[in-house]
Amino acid sequence: MHRITGVITAFFIFFHIISTSAPARSGWEAWLEEVANLDGITPISILFYIAMGAVLFHGLNGVRLLLVEALALGIGRPEKPKPPYIAPSLRGFQRRLIHIVFALWIILWIALGYVLFLT
Known part of the structure; x- marks a missing residue:
């Protein structure tokens, strides 16, 4: 799941950079205009919602992996494998x-959906 959401996040960042780096629209104003145009449920807003879900999961799981791999939390002692x-x-x-x-x-993704689609 972490790898899949990483790939989705990379594609989102790639296409976001391409869409906001057009000569006519660039920078902060282009991003604000793009977000302002996400009113209602459209195919673009659904893709944005999926991408934000991937970013949320990837970030939260990344924090978990940092706790495990950098601080060795929850790893325990090695054991002999037994079937x-x-x-x-x-x-x-x-x-x-x-x-x-x-x-x-799930909680944050539902909250994001509420903010994106219902407000």
């Missing part, structure tokens, strides 16, 4: 972190 193999990193603290990331992502 059926369940990675120790996916038990306990790691599993709670993954659930927290998904819960925050």
Whole structure:
């Protein structure tokens, strides 16, 4: 999921840079104009909503990965693999972190949809 949302985020950034770097429209004014034109439910606003969901998940999961990889939170001691193999990193603290990331992502994505489509 992290890789997929990373690819979606990269495509969004690429096309966003291309769309706002046109000679007639550039900079902050172009971005404000683009966001102001997202009134109602249009194909562009749906794509924007999907891209923002990907950015949210990618960012939240990135924070989780930083906690795990940089601070070694929830990794634990190495174990000898025994069938059926369940990675120790996916038990306990790691599993709670993954659930927290998904819960925050759903809550924030729903809030973004409310702001984007219903206000």
